[in-house]
Amino acid sequence: VLLPAVRNAAKDTLIIADGFSCQEQIAQMTDRRALHLAQVIQMAMHGEREGSSGQSGEYPEAGYITQAAHQSLSKLPMAVGMSTGLLLIGAVVTWVLRKRKTR
Numbered sequence: 001v002l003l004p005a006v007r008n009a010a011k012d013t014l015i016i017a018d019g020f021s022c023q024e025q026i027a028q029m030t031d032r033r034a035l036h037l038a039q040v041i042q043m044a045m046h047g048e049r050e051g052s053s054g055q056s057g058e059y060p061e062a063g064y065i066t067q068a069a070h071q072s073l074s075k076l077p078m079a080v081g082m083s084t085g086l087l088l089i090g091a092v093v094t095w096v097l098r099k100r101k102t103r
Contacts, residue, residue, distance in 0.1 A: 006030050014060050016040055033061050 006015055006026050017023045017034035026034040035043075043064055 002026070003029050006032055006034075012060060014040060032059060035061050035064065039064060 002022060002025065007030055009015060009032070015026060015032050015034045016037055017026060018037055023034045023036070026032055
């Protein structure tokens with residue numbers, strides 16, 4: 001029921017799915033991307049009627065999905081750096097504690 005409805009939806013129709021599994025099914029089995037209701041509300045608050053790009057003929061979610069993906073990727077280096085730092089701190093603390101026990 002879900003996938004045929006998405007495939008038959010007009011190109012200017014927003015596809016909204018709040019569940020992760022539904023969003024993944026739509027992304028993997030169609031050429032569309034579903035938005036969460038909160039994303040649609042955010043688009044409306046920012047006046048984004050047809051996504052960030054506003055290109056005629058594109059899916060309305062296209063600009064928003066690209067923008068959201070870019071924002072997620074821009075946070076990746078910081079997350080990797082913080083994780084690496086925490087691992088190093090943990091290794092140093094473990095090394096110090098083991099060294100104290102051997103004395």
